[in-house]
Amino acid sequence: MSEKIRRIAHLDMDAFYASVELLRYPQLKGLPVVIGGGRRKVDEAIDPAQQEQPLHRIALADFPRLKDYTGRGVITTATYAARQFGIGSAMGLMKAARLCPQALLLPVDFPEYRKYSKAFKAVVTDIAPLMEDRGVDEVYIDFTDVPGGQREGGRVLARLIQKTIFEQTGLTCSVGVAPNKLLAKMASEFNKPKGISIIFEDDLPGKIWPLACRKINGIGPKADAKLQSLGIQTIGELAQKDLNWLIAHFGQKTGAWMYDAARGRDERPVVTESEPVSISRETTFERDLHAVRNKAELSAIFTRLCEQVADDLQRKGYRGKTIGIKLRYDDFKCVTRDQTLETYVADAHTIRHAAGLCLKRVPLAQPMRLLGVRVASLVKADSLSQRGTDAPVNALNTTIDQLF
DNA sequence: TCTGGGGTCCTAGGACCC
DNA sequence: TCTGGGGTCCTAGGACCC
Numbered sequence: 001m002s003e004k005i006r007r008i009a010h011l012d013m014d015a016f017y018a019s020v021e022l023l024r025y026p027q028l029k030g031l032p033v034v035i036g037g038g039r040r041k042v043d044e045a046i047d048p049a050q051q052e053q054p055l056h057r058i059a060l061a062d063f064p065r066l067k068d069y070t071g072r073g074v075i076t077t078a079t080y081a082a083r084q085f086g087i088g089s090a091m092g093l094m095k096a097a098r099l100c101p102q103a104l105l106l107p108v109d110f111p112e113y114r115k116y117s118k119a120f121k122a123v124v125t126d127i128a129p130l131m132e133d134r135g136v137d138e139v140y141i142d143f144t145d146v147p148g149g150q151r152e153g154g155r156v157l158a159r160l161i162q163k164t165i166f167e168q169t170g171l172t173c174s175v176g177v178a179p180n181k182l183l184a185k186m187a188s189e190f191n192k193p194k195g196i197s198i199i200f201e202d203d204l205p206g207k208i209w210p211l212a213c214r215k216i217n218g219i220g221p222k223a224d225a226k227l228q229s230l231g232i233q234t235i236g237e238l239a240q241k242d243l244n245w246l247i248a249h250f251g252q253k254t255g256a257w258m259y260d261a262a263r264g265r266d267e268r269p270v271v272t273e274s275e276p277v278s279i280s281r282e283t284t285f286e287r288d289l290h291a292v293r294n295k296a297e298l299s300a301i302f303t304r305l306c307e308q309v310a311d312d313l314q315r316k317g318y319r320g321k322t323i324g325i326k327l328r329y330d331d332f333k334c335v336t337r338d339q340t341l342e343t344y345v346a347d348a349h350t351i352r353h354a355a356g357l358c359l360k361r362v363p364l365a366q367p368m369r370l371l372g373v374r375v376a377s378l379v380k381a382d383s384l385s386q387r388g389t390d391a392p393v394n395a396l397n398t399t400i401d402q403l404f
Numbered sequence: 405t406c407t408g409g410g411g412t413c414c415t416a417g418g419a420c421c422c
Numbered sequence: 423t424c425t426g427g428g429g430t431c432c433t434a435g436g437a438c439c440c
Contacts (some may be wrong), residue, residue, distance in 0.1 A: 036408085037408095070405080071405080072405080072406095072407090072408085073407095073408070074406095074407065074408050074409095076408080090407075090408085091406085091407080092405085092406045092407055093406095094405055094406070095406055095407085096406095108408095134439090134440075135411090135439080135440045136440075138440070148411090211420085217438090217439080218437095218438070218439085219438090220437060220438045220439080221437090221438090222436090222437060222438085223438090225438080251414090251415085253414070253415090254414085276411085277412065277413090278409065278410090278411075278412085279411090280409085280411075281409085281410085282408085282409060282410080283408090284407095284408060284409085287405095292408080320410090322432085322433095324433095332407070334435080334436090335434080335435085336433090336434060336435070337433085337434080338433065338434085339431085339432095339433090340431085340432065340433085369407095370408090370409095372410095372428080374410095
């Protein structure tokens with residue numbers, strides 16, 4: 001019997017939101033469909049007489065079209081048929097409407113996607129318990145010690161998971177299995193949709209080095225542009241640079257990380273649980289607002305954001321002591337301010353007060369398009385002193401808590 | 405009528421302490 | 423008086439990801 005080797009899988013649902021919508025609206029199969037905006041905004045694109053109807057009861061001919069949409073918003077997902085028109089995710093809806101006015105427009109329905117997300121993750125953990133959640137449609141799975149996880153480099157187990165997810169949810173996914181997360185993530189992209197890719201260490205020169213550096217999870221547009229300006233296009237070219245050269249150009253941490261990444265090295269474990277670092281709410285306004293001219297409107301939005309954050313904190317059982325705001329001006333420039341309090345809080349009033357002080361430290365002459373409220377330095381509410389929600393957490397309290 | 409919302413992590417400077 | 427460190431916390435900005 002051969003020795004066990006580390007086998008990490010990355011599983012990525014195929015066109016997740018669109019696939020969930022197609023389960024509900026099979027009549028949309030093959031048509032250009034775009035998902036984006038909220039139901040209310042999308043409603044405005046429907047005949048007023050139909051607006052109270054659930055979408056599934058609206059005839060295909062009456063479905064909202066991209067051309068009838070007005071306002072801000074971006075595309076979350078576009079079906080393959082829509083992509084043929086040059087439409088892609090993160091594109092503005094208005095721009096997409098110019099490219100394909102007749103495309104059908106569906107509102108984003110997060111509760112529905114979450115339902116399917118839970119369902120497919122339950123299938124995964126049933127079969128392989130060491131799963132790391134990477135968002136609504138992605139997970140890492142440690143195959144190493146799972147029965148069958150070593151067979152054919154992980155292909156047998158990947159096939160089983162794929163098949164069971166399809167049986168339970170009707171959704172398809174792609175899986176990459178490799179010696180670590182870095183390579184598994186790249187491998188899952190290889191044969192989309194419904195793909196399985198198995199990568200071993202020896203595959204590095206043949207399958208990884210020809211790829212663009214941008215395929216490395218963690219190299220984004222900025223780092224890629226800088227690499228290109230240094231004459232590096234592929235991961236193979238990156239792997240030819242020595243450590244000190246990379247550190248000189250990208251800094252100690254990033255340089256060393258790039259050096260390892262290009263060699264397919266990554267020791268990060270699959271993490272099954274983690275605590276949140278911050279909780280926030282933000283909103284882009286329907287139109288740009290000005291601190292003086294639109295004071296009442298802004299104030300109402302600001303209060304609502306604080307209430308929502310407070311509600312999120314309480315619902316999830318956290319308190320935080322760093323309160324911050326974020327705003328984006330009409331020219332898309334962004335500023336943040338934050339302030340750390342003496343105590344951990346989770347109530348809307350305290351948050352609103354602290355966030356208000358932050359807002360006062362920011363230039364407000366320019367019209368803005370977005371406002372956000374954030375609470376960080378989180379602790380679990382039940383880990384705090386018993387003496388009620390407002391008990392100060394100062395040095396003395398901490399000492400007492402530790403003593404008893 | 406360009407450009408959402410919710411996150412994490414890193415850097416870098418200053419304050420303050422040892 | 424001058425000369426260094428190291429460590430932690432706080433704050434602002436930015437890259438990146440899903």
